[in-house]
Amino acid sequence: EIFEVHIKPLKLGDDVKIEFLAQQTPGFSGADIANMCNESALIAARHGKKAIEHQDFLDAVDRIVGGLEKKNKVITPKEKEVIAFHEAGHATVSWMLEHAAPLVKVTIVPRGQSLGAAWYLPAERLIVQTEQMLDEMCATLGGRAAEKIIFNKISTGALSDLEKVTKQARAMVTVYGLNEAVGNITYYDSSGNDSFVKPYSEDTARTIDKEISKMIEAQYQRAVELLDNNKEKLTVLAELLLEKEVIFKDDLQKIFGKRPFDEIEEKVAEVIEEKEDIPATKNADEE
Structure with missing residues (x-):
């Protein structure tokens, strides 16, 4: 939902998947997500793109979390x-x-x-x-x-x-x-x-x-x-x-x-969700 708010003014490529991006940003605050969206727009602009693509968002996450890519660092x-x-x-x-x-x-x-x-x-x-x-x-x-x-x-x-x-x-x-x-x-x-x-x-x-x-x-x-x-x-x-x-x-x-x-956690979540969907029984006093 937070992603939806921040990407609304942006022009996105067809390959952008909001749910996947949300999974890649655990612990991000609203400000972090806004920063990521701005960074992805800058990355896309640097490459002369007319829309922000999936990889631009991933590059933005890497840059925010890990810092600038060290292209001059020689690794054997x-x-x-x-x-x-x-x-x-x-x-x-x-x-x-x-x-x-x-x-x-x-x-x-x-x-x-x-x-x-x-x-x-x-x-x-x-x-x-x-x-x-x-x-x-x-x-x-x-x-x-x-x-x-x-x-x-x-x-x-x-x-x-x-x-x-x-x-x-x-x-x-x-x-x-x-x-x-x-x-x-x-x-x-x-x-x-x-x-x-x-x-x-x-x-x-x-x-x-x-x-x-x-x-x-x-x-x-x-x-x-x-x-x-x-x-x-x-x-x-x-x-x-x-x-x-x-x-x-x-x-x-x-x-x-x-x-x-993960399967165990998913089953527990499903049971909790099912219980939440069951309407509460009214007490005699409430009737």
């Missing part, structure tokens, strides 16, 4: 292959795990500081369970695991992934009380006065470090096992990414089949 064929398998690793693991965010799009086109990127559609949650956090950690480590399985080497490209899972594991252990060894305790201080003194002993600090490392290693090995069991499909996906440079959810469905967890 071998580096590109590593990046493709890294991103394919993330996509494959997230596809296989129930609580990992489903894929929207993967690209190996370098933009901003990134050599490759993936967009996912995170579920709206008011609370997060342990299983959900562990699945997300496992999917984040999928890129590093794919590099190890395919090349038997690990690159520095997983730095941001390691930073993310380390912060998440530390929060699970020290903030949310989700670790048995440390126990049902939090070291979070909402007053912000814990910057100079650790509120625990050196023994506890060693236990915390050990449990964080153990948690991350367990999810890494889980990712390795998942990818090893699906190595052929991982390779097909990476090769498709090398060929097309950008792939979408439909491409993964052709390789892996429909995500089973």
Whole structure:
């Protein structure tokens, strides 16, 4: 509906699909969508087009989310292959795990500081369970695991992934009380006065470090096992990414089949929708 408002004054090509574009912009606000529409119009104008085409919108999304394309960044064929398998690793693991965010799009086109990127559609949650956090950690480590399985080497490209899972594991252990060894305790201080003194002993600090490392290693090995069991499909996906440079959810469905967890969510949504359509029974007082 928001898209409909912003595209109304624009002249669109016949290949533009509003529903597909909406799927490519998870989390976009009305202002973000307006910016995307303006950017797509500028891209179309630069290419001398009389109407905005589907690809113009996709290029606009990439530019807003990932930054300018780095056409002057020289990437060797071998580096590109590593990046493709890294991103394919993330996509494959997230596809296989129930609580990992489903894929929207993967690209190996370098933009901003990134050599490759993936967009996912995170579920709206008011609370997060342990299983959900562990699945997300496992999917984040999928890129590093794919590099190890395919090349038997690990690159520095997983730095941001390691930073993310380390912060998440530390929060699970020290903030949310989700670790048995440390126990049902939090070291979070909402007053912000814990910057100079650790509120625990050196023994506890060693236990915390050990449990964080153990948690991350367990999810890494889980990712390795998942990818090893699906190595052929991982390779097909990476090769498709090398060929097309950008792939979408439909491409993964052709390789892996429909995500089973999506079917469950769709059935639940259908039941809820059916219940909402049933007219409420009147009480005797209302009659």
